[in-house]
Amino acid sequence: MGAFRKLLSAAFRPRPAGGPYVKDSMTILVTGGLGFIGTNFVLGHLASGGDRVVDLDLATYAGNPANLAHLPPESHLLVRGDVCDRELVEGILREHRPRAIVHLAAESHVDRSISGPAAFVQTNVVGTFTLLEAARAHWETLTGAGRDGFRLIYVSTDEVYGSLEPDDPPFTELSTCAPNSPYSASKAAGDHLARAYFRTYGFPAVTTHCSNNYGPYQFPEKLIPLMTINALAGKPLPVYGDGRQIRDWIHVEDHARALSLVLDKGVPGETYNIGGRSERANIEVLTSICGILDAEAPREGGAGHLELAVHVADRPGHDRRYAIDSTKIESELGFMPEYSFPDGLEATVCWYRANARWVESVTSGEYREWMKRHYGMDGWDSPPEGLPGGTLAARRGPGLRRTAGLAPRRWRSDMRIPWRRPWYGVPDRWPRIMKRPEERRIGALAAVGQTRAGSRPDTDRKSARHGPEVGQPRARKAASHGPEGG
Numbered sequence: 153m154g155a156f157r158k159l160l161s162a163a164f165r166p167r168p169a170g171g172p173y174v175k176d177s178m179t180i181l182v183t184g185g186l187g188f189i190g191t192n193f194v195l196g197h198l199a200s201g202g203d204r205v206v207d208l209d210l211a212t213y214a215g216n217p218a219n220l221a222h223l224p225p226e227s228h229l230l231v232r233g234d235v236c237d238r239e240l241v242e243g244i245l246r247e248h249r250p251r252a253i254v255h256l257a258a259e260s261h262v263d264r265s266i267s268g269p270a271a272f273v274q275t276n277v278v279g280t281f282t283l284l285e286a287a288r289a290h291w292e293t294l295t296g297a298g299r300d301g302f303r304l305i306y307v308s309t310d311e312v313y314g315s316l317e318p319d320d321p322p323f324t325e326l327s328t329c330a331p332n333s334p335y336s337a338s339k340a341a342g343d344h345l346a347r348a349y350f351r352t353y354g355f356p357a358v359t360t361h362c363s364n365n366y367g368p369y370q371f372p373e374k375l376i377p378l379m380t381i382n383a384l385a386g387k388p389l390p391v392y393g394d395g396r397q398i399r400d401w402i403h404v405e406d407h408a409r410a411l412s413l414v415l416d417k418g419v420p421g422e423t424y425n426i427g428g429r430s431e432r433a434n435i436e437v438l439t440s441i442c443g444i445l446d447a448e449a450p451r452e453g454g455a456g457h458l459e460l461a462v463h464v465a466d467r468p469g470h471d472r473r474y475a476i477d478s479t480k481i482e483s484e485l486g487f488m489p490e491y492s493f494p495d496g497l498e499a500t501v502c503w504y505r506a507n508a509r510w511v512e513s514v515t516s517g518e519y520r521e522w523m524k525r526h527y528g529m530d531g532w533d534s535p536p537e538g539l540p541g542g543t544l545a546a547r548r549g550p551g552l553r554r555t556a557g558l559a560p561r562r563w564r565s566d567m568r569i570p571w572r573r574p575w576y577g578v579p580d581r582w583p584r585i586m587k588r589p590e591e592r593r594i595g596a597l598a599a600v601g602q603t604r605a606g607s608r609p610d611t612d613r614k615s616a617r618h619g620p621e622v623g624q625p626r627a628r629k630a631a632s633h634g635p636e637g638g
């Protein structure tokens with residue numbers, strides 16, 4: 153490379169916002185750092201001045217190396233490999249001597265666990281066991297402050313608690329473990345192992361149970377990105393059963409902040425529930441997404457995006473309701489989610505709209521095959537017979553063209569995300585196209601009825617930080633359509 157190009161590339165190489173890498177700083181090992189939560193956690197950790205990250209990730213369909221490719225190796229070192237590979241894990245621990253481990257690597261999608269549970273048992277159970285064993289051996293070599301301060305954070309899920317009835321109180325850390333899907337059962341196995349390693353060996357494992365995350369970089373098989381992307385492309389929006397399954401939603405950056413708190417202040421052997429205090433029925437979430445898109449990217453011909461909704465047979469053993477009581481982490485570690493759901497959702501929908509190339513890069517090949525097998529549609533090109541939605545032409549049609557038009561022009565062939573500066577804790581950096589989320593939400597709720605159960609009113613902590621709105625909101629159409637309207 154010529155000197156001038158070298159200079160240019162050094163000048164434009166994005167740096168973590170936490171400042172330049174200090175050579176002697178400490179290291180943490182993150183597993184699954186290329187996934188949805190992992191990416192947001194690593195960006196947030198580095199942005200807040202956190203220590204160097206060694207990232208062990210197999211880069212499965214859900215792990216995208218491009219997410220963190222802009223980080224210099226002194227801040228983020230990717231080791232592509234399997235958490236079940238004991239030799240590899242031991243080698244990493246020996247070489248990098250991390251002060252802590254954040255274990256996120258997992259197979260994470262319930263639907264996939266139903267059609268192929270073996271991979272879930274392998275990664276989530278055998279992988280967690282392998283990591284615990286190697287980490288215990290490493291920890292036993294430590295002395296003094298290094299040993300006392302060592303932590304392994306096992307990132308589990310609220311799904312291990314099973315399903316709630318509408319009037320049940322939210323899950324606490326003392327709720328019974330009652331997983332209903334192969335996914336949640338495999339995560340629960342990890343919970344038990346982490347607990348047993350603390351009780352038996354005194355190994356400093358800490359477990360977290362978080363509710364449903366949403367935000368940027370989520371693989372579009374999960375509800376919010378799937379619906380956003382399909383709606384933008386004019387494709388069917390598959391809704392399980394009556395769509396009234398209730399989830400407690402938390403913005404992924406809030407989850408990442410909670411994990412940092414647990415890393416710093418969590419007590420070994422303890423478990424912490426992490427929730428967003430935002431219970432919503434799936435159909436409400438879909439209605440809100442469609443409302444946002446109706447205002448920001450209206451469909452040609454004036455039809456509402458919610459008209460694309462199609463009901464599909466419910467998932468076997470589908471849990472009806474999850475709700476998390478996060479009093480413990482709030483009172484003991486000082487955690488409080490910063491995002492209100494309306495703001496966070498709008499920002500998220502805008503992110504997927506603005507990052508169409510990222511979406512395309514992760515939704516090729518295997519994903520389309522899987523969508524076809526599982527839902528009878530691939531989510532992009534061809535809806536099943538008789539369903540509304542378009543063909544390849546429609547996919548490249550107005551919805552996506554508009555999206556592409558909005559995408560920043562700095563796209564490079566290596567697929568770096570344009571907003572390189574992580575917006576961790578910096579909500580004011582969200583694009584100014586977000587307007588009046590609370591109004592939109594009211595419209596959406598009016599359409600589906602008030603199905604929230606037991607959640608606190610949104611205090612819109614974040615929206616208070618946004619400046620005055622500019623311009624008039626466009627007409628919204630979703631509010632006039634119920635889920636049956638599709």
Ligand SMILES: NC(=O)c1ccc[n+]([C@@H]2O[C@H](COP(=O)([O-])OP(=O)(O)OC[C@H]3O[C@@H](n4cnc5c(N)ncnc54)[C@H](O)[C@@H]3O)[C@@H](O)[C@H]2O)c1
Pocket residue numbers: 183184185186187188189190208209210211212213214215216233234235236255256257258259260261275279307308309310339361362363364365366371
């Ligand atoms: N997404 C949520 O709403 C949510 C909520 C609570 C808890 N969790 C938990 O958080 C963790 C991360 O979830 P996510 O949504 O980011 O998942 P994800 O599927 O987006 O990412 C998982 C990551 O793990 C990697 N991985 C998979 N198998 C591996 C293996 N054998 N070895 C090494 N790496 C491997 C993948 O490549 C990917 O980068 C999971 O443990 C999940 O159970 C997720």
